[in-house]
Amino acid sequence: MGQSRSCIGPQVILVGLDSAGKSTLLARLLTGQVVETSPTIGFNVGTLVLDKKTSLTVWDVGGQSSMRPNWKFYLDDCKALVFVVDSSDRGRMAEAQKALKKVLSEEKLRRVPLMVLANKKDLPNSLTIREVSTQLNLHSYSDRLWEIQACSALKGLGLQQAFLSVHKLIKKS
Template sequence: MGQAHSSTSPQVILMGLDSAGKSTLLSRLLTGQVMETSPTIGFNVGTLDLDKKTSLTVWDVGGQKSMRPNWRYYLDDCQALVFVVDSSDPGRITEAQKALKKVLSDEKLQGVPLMVLANKKDLPNSMTIREISNHLDLPSYTERSWEIQACSALKGLGLQQAFMSVNKLIKKS
């Protein structure tokens, strides 16, 4: 007999400003399709199977300004935070940086690994990973493991790899 395997998969929270592409990203991961999305009120949740043995429960939480105070209610049992940034929208990167800093300051996220997804990399003039990393002040987060990866939810590029990396970050933490 091997050891008992718990049926619950690690909880991953998907956060970011409204219009960063979180719901598109989740629907693309779960169905392989891009669905018409509208602003998320509350949350979407789905189970992402990475391989036969590994799945992640992904919570996509609405990012509109009025919703952000509620983010803290989704942090219980969170084992990784995936923060989605619209890399084609430099005008909102400071807002994204503040939102990220605020959520990471919650004690429930102490030591929880962070994956930043620079979404919409398929668009012309999108910011580089380095620019986004610096704008978000990622190098200052020395108390947690973090990674940043580029992706395009619309094209489905980089998503599977990103969540494989998220799974590795969870295993290391």
């Protein structure tokens, strides 16, 4: 019976602007299904099993501007930050860059690795990884382990690989 603790993996916090696709992404990872989501008030949480020995507890925290000041309350045992950005929404990249910079300035995240997921890559005019990286000013985070990957929560593309990479980042840090 003492096995239940091993199911609870390191905590990963999923943040990003509203409508970036965080809840769709988490639901797709956990169920394999596309689920109708509505704006997250508060949070969703689930355990993502990567393989027999590896799981992550993923917290999806609401991204509306009124919710962003609450992000810091979810960071206590955070082992990796996953920042989800809508790579098709060029008009909100500056806002995303500000939100990312603000959350990364939290003391609790000082040594925590970052995974940026450029979501919605299935949409025709989505930015490339390089463009997203430049717009978010990722090169300025030279003191932090970080990675960026493209994905599509809707199509399920790149999600499993991204979270396997998150697990590797956690082990490295």
